[in-house]
Structure formats: C-alpha cells, structure tokens
Amino acid sequence: MSKDKKLKIIPLGGLGEVGKNMMAYEYDRRLLVVDAGLMFPENDMLGVDYILPDFDYLRQNADRVDGIIITHGHEDHIGAIHHLLNVVPAPVYGTPLTRGLVEVKLARNGLSSRAELRTVEAGTKVQVGPFEVETFHVCHSIPDAIGLGITTPAGLIVHSGDYKFDQTPVDNWPTDFAKLAEFSARGVDILLADSTNSERPGWTQSESVIGPALDEVFRTAPGRIIVATFASLIARMQQVADAAIRHGRRMVFVGTSMVDNAKIARKMGYLEIPEETIVSLDEALNLPKKEVILMCTGSQGEPSSIIGRLSTGTNRQFDVQEGDTIVLSSHPIPGNEEAVSKTMDRLMRRGAEVVYEAIAAVHVSGHASSEEQKLLLNLVRPKFFVPIHGELHHLKRHAALARQVGIPAENIQVVENGQVIELTDGKLTLGERLPGGYVFVEGETVGEIDFDVMREREQLARSGLVLVSASLDKYSSRLLREPDVITRGFISAEDADRLLPAVRKKVTDMINGGGLDDEKTISDAVRNLLYGETRRKPMVFVSITKA
C-alpha cells in the first residue's frame, strides 16, 4: 500500500461537537464527505445567526471529492449543504426522505438546478469513488436515518451517525441489528459512534412513550393545543397527528419550514395524515377551540419563532389565550435552557398551560444513552474506537465506556475537530492538524466575522461606549465650542445628566487649560475619570478636529 493509500478520517465541524455536522474520509487521494450541517451560536457569539463547519480543506480539494452522503434530514446534518455545494459540486446521496428534505433546502436557496441528488435506500450499497458504502437503518427522531459501513482496501469502518436502539419505534423499523452483527463478523477496523448522551445512564426511552403522554394532554386540554418542536422532527409530527385523529381534532402546520417539511414527508409517504385532518390556519382559527391542534416551531425559545412571538404577544395571525395548552416537545439545546425557561414563564403569564419534558413524556432523546452505546460497541466489536458527535467531555466519557466493555485504552482515539486520524497497515495514528474552526454566518455575511470582532463586541456589550468630539481653532488650539459627549449602553439618561458635564469639563480643561490636543491622552483621561466615578470601563473614542 503506498503512502497515499492510507485511510484518513477528518472531523471537520461541530462547534465543540467533534465531527457532528461534517466528517470527511480520504483514501487514495479521493474524498467522501459525510453530512453537511450547521450549528447554532453559543451565548457569547454575539450577533451570529448560525455557524458553518470550516470546510476549507474540501474547498481546496473540491476536485477530489467523489460524493457527499447525508445520514438524515435534521438541520445539524443538512443545514450547510447549499454552502458546501457552492464550492464542492459533488453528487449528494441520501435516503428518500433525506433527499426530499435536501431538495426543500436547495430550492429555498435557489440551488436546485445545480445539485446532483442520488437516492440510496437504507440497507443498500453504493460505490462512491474508492469507498464502498453500505447503509444501514438506525432509529433516530426522524424517519429514514442511516449509519454507514465504509469499506476501502485499508479496512472496514462503521460510522453510526445519530442513532438510538429503540425497540418499539413509532414506524416499527428498529435499528438494523443484523447488519451490525454482519459487520462484526466481517471484522470492523474502526467504529465511529455518536457520543451525545454518553453521560446519561441507562437506555433512552422509546419514541412510543410519547403517544400516551400526548393522549393525556389531548384528553384534558380545555381548549386549543399548540405543539412546538423542530421543523425536521418528522416522527413527532406523525405522533401529534395520530393523537389529533384519536381525539377528533384538526391539525394545522404553522410556519414555512414546518409546512414545507410536512409537505415533502407526506408526499413521500413518511408522514401519514388523512387529508380531512389537515386544515388551513384560517380554518383552524375559526373552529371550536377544542377541535384544533396547531404545530409550529419555537421549542428552543427563539425570539423570532412562532412560540417566541406568542410569548411576547407579537405574533401576527393569532395570540395565546387563556385555556390554550402549549406542548414544548423538545429538549433545550445546551445554552438555550434560560431562554426556554423564560419563554415558558411568559406563556404562563398569558394564561396558557405549558406542558414540557420535565413534567410529562412529551419528548424523548433521539440519541443512544450509555447502555446503548455499550451495546453498539459489543455488537460491532471494533478493533479501534473513535468517539464522535459530542463535546470533549462527552467523547472522554464515551471512551471510558468503551474501556469498560474491553476496548484497550491504546485503541481509542479521542480527537477534536481538524485533527486527522490515519489508519495505515492496521494501525491508528494521529495525522496532520488542519487549521480552521468555524465560519460565522450573520445576515448575508459568511465568514467575515472573526474572534477579534467578537471580542470587540463583548467589550462594547460589557460597558458600552462614550464618544467625545471636540473642534479646535487651528491657530489658538482652543475649543471653538463645548465638546460633544455621547454615550450608548453605558449609563442611564439621568446618570448621564450628572456624569457627562464632568467629562465635558475635563476635556475643556485639558484643551483650553493644558494646551493638549492629543486624542489618546485625552481619551485616557476620560477613561480614568469614568472608571473613578463608576468602576467601569466603557470604550472611549475621542475625535479632535482642528479648523
């Protein structure tokens, strides 16, 4: 095997979550990309809308990419596909539902014509360049999700994707144990597996516990029911629709992404709702309240979502009313806990009953917990193990579980994004470290925001700013008029009335009294004065004009 014929594993994206949103495999200089998802910004990433994995390596080697395979249709696995296809025009492979959801996304971004989409059914095989990819069905909170068995001359790799071992899934399609056992019999060189829930003991509950919990809500709700979840949680839509039918309610999907995804999933047979159950929003708002269920987004407390707007009384088409029951059918993404909690309180203040994960089984995780992770390890019995899809502490915990089931510590590699792993002659070693990180998307701006800019924002956010502008006579170097002082985000208007005259006096004294005209000296003095008065350090800008 030549040097180039080693297999490289390249975790590219995931905001701390290793390889969560994008991975690449390289063999014989050919590349296979797995997933193209986006990430949501953390609390200290001020102003950022969303984040892309840094796929500069793929951009630079676009002609070497033979294909992009998408494991399932959630935003964190398909949300960056249009950005990726802009620079890496390779064919995209996915199961029928995944393909449908990718089509919706591409259409919304005007890319439909340029993309080459190829359907691959779960349980079938596809050759992508030198990679023989065998897909196998996995349970997750969306139908038609897959994991991958990837064979090259370097060996067999199993890539779990997001998965859980649901024994009673809503679509009666359990994770493909037989295929995993078959891989095991063949001999798996490396298992890469989802670490999201490695800190959760036991087993993740089955999706089927949600049906009875919804029944209880539907049975007791005195008026309208509003269910909020992610627009890509197709399995949840099915369960809500089934409950609606059982309890004689009509259903409406509200919001573009919800409507579009439901439409494609129904068209493709992954979401079965009789035509008479679905109504328009107008119809829904005119039906008796006990006969309606609305399904929308906003379960993460996003201010611009429907639930966010309902909570602040700023939704256009309808309001929350006394007697409404709101079901938040999701788990807060780390960092969103506070926003979700506040949103719930606001909805309650408007008279709604709010039902949520902590008090009723209206949501279960789509990811395997630690006992399931051990089961996967024991089923697949890989030589090497690489935990993926998690922050460093999740990966370390997953590695500890792997040691518990007998994988030798030296056969486990815990890496972070950008760290290439190489499989050569049956040995797993660390390869190069790619530069990179994340790419911030803000409005139409992709990648123009960097950490320097973020730091400046943080400083502005912490104490605000003070602007001083002074015009001096160019001959006498004395002030032509009193200096202007403006503040933003620093002190309240009444405190400004007290404090700003002192700033004006200080600047006036320095210029007229001290003969100074240096912007830096004056801004340092203003900064010191303000610090002395308030113990805070706003950004201070002084502009001196001579004329």
Place this chain on the structure above:
Amino acid sequence: MSKDKKLKIIPLGGLGEVGKNMMAYEYDRRLLVVDAGLMFPENDMLGVDYILPDFDYLRQNADRVDGIIITHGHEDHIGAIHHLLNVVPAPVYGTPLTRGLVEVKLARNGLSSRAELRTVEAGTKVQVGPFEVETFHVCHSIPDAIGLGITTPAGLIVHSGDYKFDQTPVDNWPTDFAKLAEFSARGVDILLADSTNSERPGWTQSESVIGPALDEVFRTAPGRIIVATFASLIARMQQVADAAIRHGRRMVFVGTSMVDNAKIARKMGYLEIPEETIVSLDEALNLPKKEVILMCTGSQGEPSSIIGRLSTGTNRQFDVQEGDTIVLSSHPIPGNEEAVSKTMDRLMRRGAEVVYEAIAAVHVSGHASSEEQKLLLNLVRPKFFVPIHGELHHLKRHAALARQVGIPAENIQVVENGQVIELTDGKLTLGERLPGGYVFVEGETVGEIDFDVMREREQLARSGLVLVSASLDKYSSRLLREPDVITRGFISAEDADRLLPAVRKKVTDMINGGGLDDEKTISDAVRNLLYGETRRKPMVFVSITKA
C-alpha cells in the same frame, strides 16, 4: 381586627425566582424581613456583576422594620445584607454559623460596626416586633440552616427556607420533623415552601452519598486533587476534609472567600479539620502531588475564578498539570451550563481528569424534590399554600403537587415578585402590586444600569459600531479632508479594508457632491450602504464639524 391588622406577605426578590432572595412579612404596620441575598445575572444582562432585589419598599418604610432574619449563610440569602443595612438599619438574626458568615461579609464591606447581630439557635423562639418567630432546623447544603414558624394574631405561617429531608445528613442533624408536626397540630394557616426542585421526581439524594464518591476519586487519582465548589458550601468542605484525612492527603483552601468562610466555620465548630491536615498553598505546592488536595471556587465556570483561570492557563500561583484530577462539586446554575461545559473541556485539554456530577455522585442538590415537597405538605397540612423560591414554571408545578395531596386549588396562590398576598379573617387574597424588579450592580455602580442601557448594549453587541467624522469648511461646506471612519465589533480588519473606502466615498459624495451636511441624513445613508453590503445593522454615528 382593624384593616391594618391583616398579615401581608411580600415577595421581594429573586430574578424570576419568587421571594428566593428576600421576603417581607407585615403585620400591624410592622415589618419582618426574611433573607437578604443577591442574584447572579442572566446571559443577556451584559456587563452586570450581580443583582439585588428591589427593596425600595423597605427603604421607604425603614423605620417600620423590626428585624431581618437570615435562614442560612449562602450568598443568595446573605449576599445583599450590606446593601440592605445601608438603608434599613434593623437588627439581624441568624443561627451561629449564619451569623458568622454575615460577619465575614460585613467586615469585607466595612460595615461591622454599624450592624446589630443577634444569635438565634435553631429550635428556639424569638420575638421580633409583633412576630413570634420559632426557628426549626432544616437540612440543606450548609449547616445550621433554619425554617421559620411565624405567629401573629392573623395566624401561623410556616416558611420553609431552602430545605431537603435528608435522612442521613453528614452532621447527623435531620430536618426537625417534630416541630413541623407540632405546627400541624396547632393548625398552620399558610405554608410557603421552596419550589426549586418541583420538576424533579422522587427524593433528592442524601449528602452522605458524596463521601463514597469522593473516596473513589481519592483512591484512583494519580496526582493532585482540586475540588471546586461554592465558597459557602460548608458541608462539602467537611466531606472533602474527611476524605483527605482518610486518604492521607493535606488540604489547602484557595481564594479569599473560601479561606474566610472555612476559617469562621472552623472557629465556630461547624467545620472540623485537624490542624495538621491544613497546609498553606506554598506548602501544598511543594508536597508530593499524591499528598495534596486543593479546594477552591469556580465550579460555575466563572472566568475570573480559580478554576476559570486554571482552564485558560492564567492562574498566577499554579497551573493545571497532566495527572491533576479536578472535581466539580456543584450543579450548574441555570444559564451557566455552557460555561461549565467549556471550562471542563479546557481543563481536559490541559491534561486534567475532570470528575463532575453527571459521571459521579460528587454533588447532590440541597433542595427537596417533588416527593419531599409532598411530604412537607402532608406533614404541615396548611390551609393555604404559597409556593416560593422558583421561577413561575417551578411554582406552577409545586402548586400541581399541592393539588395532588389534597390542597384545594382555590387555597393555592401562585404569585410573582412584588405581588403582595394578604391574610385577613382567615382568607387569602391578592393585595397591591409593588413596583420594582431588580437592581443591577456593576463595579461600584448600584442601580444606575437600566433596561434601556441593556438594550443599547445588546444592539452594540449584535453588530458593533461605525463612527464617521467629517470636517467641513464653514464657508464652502466642502470637506476639509477625507472623512474618518472607525469600526468596532462590526467586520474583520480585512473586510474593513474592502468596505470602508465605499463608506468614505459615499460620505464624500453626499457632502461635496450633494451639498449635504445633516448628520442624520448621512448616517441613514451609511446605514443603508452597510446593510446592503452585509445585511447587518451596526450602530452608526456621524459627526460633522464645520470650521
């Protein structure tokens, strides 16, 4: 009973957590204050250090306050005491340890001489104005915590404070069931109880599970052990010290608040550590690594704490080393989850093992879970129930538990801070609503930051700022020189190189070409230009000087 002789319950503070940090009871125009704690800012309260309850009502009625009683020595119950005593100079009552911790706090704020502190032992009675207060011991994560039975002619009120029913507490002092039963026999009019964990099923684990978990860590740690927790978690200090002794390690407290609190708790006999176990930091750093345990703050991921500085490699006296074991012995306060998770990952990158609540029983909650809350309700059997200490959704959940155990829905009042409740002639009704909310503390500034200022900061933080300054000839109204353009927190330096010339050109064209000199017109044009190029809206300031 005259109109003034009704009893008023006044929940004053707690950042969404009702009455968490401060409550007041009013009878016959006399006031009893319970607790004086501070709150930690939420993620969107940019730049705020901490928050005080708005006790304007107490300030206005300072001469009517007969006493302040503190239920236990945690920051969220004593942290505002110096601010309160500045305007309400009433005697402060607390158990010996609580009093000691209050003294430490007052000394640090130069208020020792002005405060009148009175000791009240758990299980005793004290008359404060018209309030007969019977204290009873409760288990919590600090020794010497109490709840209150408050008798006035209007009736008997039980105020739980923070509590749990630990059957095997570390100090062998369970919650005072007998006193609760006695209150019940006398007939309790209103129970006010801690709702923090109303969403947690079952019972909170006993503090005594922590000892064995620490033993496991101490047994396997290959080098130094660093335990991080809150400086006021005295019970945790005892458990760590006991483990240190069992495993032959010496112990050092690091950080002022940790050192001061340990000192007072040891002096008063609430923390028993033999002299030979305690070493100085210098000694600790020179001992063999296997013989040392350091105890410090920073379990919430606070950047300026010792753990925060260790995680970023900016601690002065020592660094994290390969082989160190760091134990985070606390639960993230809501909103801190992300910071804690990042801090753990940073420590791991520096080679430390990190042990935390999710993977080992190194922390248990100090608050009752739902089965304990039901037990308290059944023990006390109050006529009325008012859930306190929790956000609205916690209170609503606690109210649901109360209905489950048979309290009629109409006898339960769920209120938010500032909403007065009145007990008159055996009836519980809503009283006035006090204005108010929170008071932000930032550096030396108390209360000068309002929500307007916070909104400006948010706007600055979201997209940064652009400053344009232009000098015009006062006769020709043409530019004397090219306009200056400065940005902060808006775009990266390289993008600025591309974008700012366009801004300068636009401004030049408007002034020299269009004869404009109006700051607003020009700043609107700059804003539109920038929005067109970036789809973002920085704050734009234009300053035009004519000379």
